[in-house]
Amino acid sequence: MxxxxxxxxxxxxxxxxxxxxxxxxxxxxxxxxxxxxxxxxxxxxxxxxxxxxxxxxxxxxxxxxxxxxxxxxxxxxxxxxxxxxxxxxxxxxxxxxxxxxxxxxxxxxxxxxxxxxxxxxxxxxxxxxxxxxxxxxxxxxxxxTLFLPRLDVVRQVLGAGLLGDVRTVLADHGEHFDPPHRILDPAVAGGSLLDLGTYVTTLATWALGPATRVQASGEMTATGVNGQAAMLLTHAGDATSVLHSTLLTRTPTSGTIAGTEATLTLPGPFFMPGDVVVTSADGSRCVTWTDPEPIGHGALFHSALEVARCIGEGRLESPLHPATSVQANLRVLDEVTRQLGITCSPTA
CATH class of the missing domain: 3.40.50.720 (NAD(P)-binding Rossmann-like Domain)
Known part of the structure; x- marks a missing residue:
């Protein structure tokens, strides 16, 4: 109980x-x-x-x-x-x-x-x-995603300790793409990881902190980019995130942050506006915050508001998404890329 x-x-x-x-x-x-x-x-x-x-x-x-x-x-x-x-x-x-x-x-x-x-x-x-x-x-x-009202609700749930000791993050992001979409082109750094995988690794490192260990498997497309990747991350205290990205199939794109006292669910697509559901560990109680904003890219403006807010306050970076967090996420993707043997095209 x-x-x-x-x-x-x-x-x-x-x-x-x-x-x-x-x-x-x-x-x-x-x-x-x-x-x-x-x-x-x-x-x-x-x-x-x-x-x-x-x-x-x-x-x-x-x-x-x-x-x-x-x-x-x-x-x-x-x-x-x-x-x-x-x-x-x-x-x-x-x-x-x-x-x-x-x-x-x-x-x-x-x-x-x-x-x-x-x-x-x-x-x-x-x-x-x-x-x-x-x-x-x-x-x-x-x-x-990190600047959406939805994620600020999550931020407060985590800050209040309502989930208890957070041990697990589960997230996937899968969409299907056909040629000639740029995501299939290695010359422009295409592939599932930088477009889709970055959402799931960001959620994991945001909730659990930087990864201390990364294990990955995946497959390539005929065009030479990563088609899908399964990632198992270990974080401080042996907390674990299980993540997946794919450009081959459409998946639920849901997210879960689970603790010893309760589980928080972000019904898919987790990276867009949407509801927040918190269920007690014994399943006896469930509380939902309903997002008034419609699902879709109409909510991109929230990142611009964060930029304007920070500049107005004289800041050089956002406390909600500082450079250290961005780099911790990209280090995960770098290691996944290394393990999968993906060769990125030279930068411009």
């Missing part, structure tokens, strides 16, 4: 409202799928200003700007980061270009939000963060 009593309701989220943070002028580097959704989310739900977009060609930038109602379009990354009316640059390029884009923005004295993963390995992540710190500009990985 559980010695802890679950409350009648779970705590509400404490995320900042759009009106409580400074309105920044954003420059978006990249004109792909995630860039369009990020811009749409900011425009629909915040007072943040999308001032400019940059791409490798002027035509691509102008087409994106026209579709999104953005005033200025730049035909190069240099022109975007040099725009005096841009306060912060959102890096929305393919993975292998994150490092170069982020360093370019930092070198221009711009704050930067880098789409996840911030780099293709822990070395790149450290290089970007160190450069931002030296330049005195804010830098954050856009792991949007």
């Amino acid at each position: 559980s010695s802890l009593s679950l409350p009648d309701t779970l705590p509400g989220p404490r995320r900042p409202s759009p009106s409580s943070v400074p309105s920044l002028r954003w420059g978006v580097l990249g004109t792909g799928w995630i860039a369009s959704r990020f811009v749409a989310s900011l425009q629909a739900s915040t007072s943040q200003q999308v001032a400019a977009v940059g791409s490798r060609t002027q035509a691509s930038a102008e087409a994106f700007a026209a579709a999104a109602g953005i005033e200025r379009a730049h035909g190069s990354a240099d022109a975007l980061v040099g725009d005096p009316d841009v306060d912060v640059v959102y890096i929305a390029t393919p993975h292998h270009l994150h490092r170069s884009g982020a360093l370019l923005a930092v070198d221009a004295g711009k704050h930067v939000l880098v789409e996840k993963p911030i780099g293709v390995n822990a070395v790149e992540a450290q290089e970007i963060s160190a450069a931002a710190l030296a330049a005195g500009v804010f830098c954050m990985e856009a792991m949007w």
Whole structure:
């Protein structure tokens, strides 16, 4: 029988409202799928200003700007980061270009939000963060899940000790992709790990701390990228996380954080808005927080609000997702990559 009593309701989220943070002028580097959704989310739900977009060609930038109602379009990354009316640059390029884009923005004295993963390995992540710190500009990985109201409910449940001694994390993320999707292209650091696996390893290292041991198995695709990976992580005190990512099949994409007193479940997709369910260890009680936000990428704006909040407070990184945590996660993926014999393409 559980010695802890679950409350009648779970705590509400404490995320900042759009009106409580400074309105920044954003420059978006990249004109792909995630860039369009990020811009749409900011425009629909915040007072943040999308001032400019940059791409490798002027035509691509102008087409994106026209579709999104953005005033200025730049035909190069240099022109975007040099725009005096841009306060912060959102890096929305393919993975292998994150490092170069982020360093370019930092070198221009711009704050930067880098789409996840911030780099293709822990070395790149450290290089970007160190450069931002030296330049005195804010830098954050856009792991949007951690800034959702849903995850702040989880944060408070863990902080209150409602789960008891947390021993286990279970998480999977599987989606099916067909050619010619970039995730199948090794030349742009494709594969399941950096796109999908980073969500499950982030959840595990966020809840249990850095991994002390990593065991992995998996398979490759015909195109030469990782198709799926099963990962068994050991954390401090021998706590364990069992994780899986795949681009071959659609899986439940659920997440579980289990302790000695209760179990917290994030019905799939765990990385998007959704409910939080806490069930006592003996199964006698269950409490649910229901997310008012719809499932989907319309919630990407929460990461931008975190950037604006931190910059307004004079911070150079987010306490919710600091550089040390980002690097701990990427070290796990580096070790998985090593064990699976995956060779990453050179960075740009």
